[in-house]
Amino acid sequence: MTATALYVPTYATRSPYITVSEYKSAPTGVNVDQLSPRSDVQVQNDMLSVLIDRASSYADEICQQVLSATVDTQVGTYFVRAGVVKIPVDYTPLIQVNSLLVGSDASHLSTVTDLSNAWLQRKTVEIPVTGWFRSNRVKAALTYVSGFANTVTTVAQAVGDSTLTVASPVGIVSGLTLALFDAGNSEPVTVLSVSGNVVTLAAPLTKAHTFGVSLSALPAAIKQAVVFLTSALIKSRGSEAHVMASISAGPSRKSEIQDGGFEEIDLAFELLKPHRRSA
Template sequence: MRLYTTAQEFMAHPTGVNITTIVPTGNASQDTSELTLLIQMASSAIDQWCYQPLYAHQQTETTHVRPNQMGLEVRLSHFPVQQVVSAQWRQTAMDTWHTINVQAIDMFGTFGAGHKYIAYDFPYGGIYGWGQPPITVQTTYVAGYPNMQLAQAVTAGATSITVDSALGVNPGDTLKIYDGVQYEEATVAGVNGNTITLTSPLQYAHNAGVRVSELPDAVTTACILYTAYLIKERRAGSSIMMNGRVQPMNVIESEDMQLVREFLWPFRRVI
């Protein structure tokens, strides 16, 4: 899995949470390590609540589709779809698989926004008989938002970056480089493995480990709030002091976690 924020981003966010004592009697390095673990827990919980990973990932699924006049209209379960890697169809379990030309498909919406495609090269189209079973279609595709880290430090003026995974990155995408006051955005010119070339030079230097992402800011904010909630819960146990009075933990959940859910609703998969 991939983290939806970093310890450095969390510490720069105005959460009002003191992270210097996450580990009792611990030092700064231990606090940062524990904070990273809590961010990992929050990121995993977000994926579970949304019923899908929100970071770019490859998915293979099989579905039944009844052809129409245009061809095969295939709905994919994870979104947004960044790329259809391969697709194939067959009429029955005894039939051999037939390759679908992924160059002859059209997304409902654009790549990076849609979750359904039409395969125009299906040979039967609208003449497929109503008494016959639906076609079985197997699709391998990339869904989710690219969310990665710099694998190597870069200098100001660099026209390319190397990341730990460029899955889902396409030419024309806008990447957000989360590096505190040196935050900047860069447009993708091309992708070669894990090396991404940019349309214009970077304004700032960035160290390895800095997060580079197309993830919507709502998801990052949700992860920060979820992590803050985990820290408060750890410190408070079943209650927490608010306005001079001890309040049950569900008061904090009604504030932090309600906001988390509101931010994440657009990304929750219907199952």
């Protein structure tokens, strides 16, 4: 007989934090036309996409948490005071609570059916619970959404469209304002409702957009940090040394890297500091 942890990570649903178009439109001064021996533009873009995805992963490691929205389940023993259980969440910012199981022991957990009175803060959630417990402590399993909504559109959009079809709706909730990052054609949008992968907007689009455009609540500083990290990765290509053997500890100064690479990594660290996970 085995025991299975309830924690279910959703890292695989994460979209890179910038698109190829966003990187190319940034003033990096980096040549992205020779990332592969093949001169085909699509091959070069595919290689750049791989590096952007890797840079996004490095940003997560620097911050010690996945920055884009994920669905996570955490379990533990928590205090109940005045009929309210207070649970500090492992990952932030807290966006939504999906479910809560509570009980006096792990083998007798019951679903809290009414979450309408839950009080969500950035790092904690307080939820009224009912029932008889042997002490002022309960076992609980909380499933919640944390992080910044970040995905891409999968369908081209015309002026006046009031819906967006996205790759992943995780973290997209009613009332949330996101940005459609579309090089020189960006615009903010506010969410009215979400059904599956279709996001209905509070107001129609004012610009036309191709598919594959970033729809994100990520702060601009995080996106800029990923631009810096991508540039550093490009400049490290061909080096005999590992540039970021331990990204959370910073790059090794023994690594060979083109001019500007170390400065870009340092700048990325500074931009990501406010988003690092705290104990």
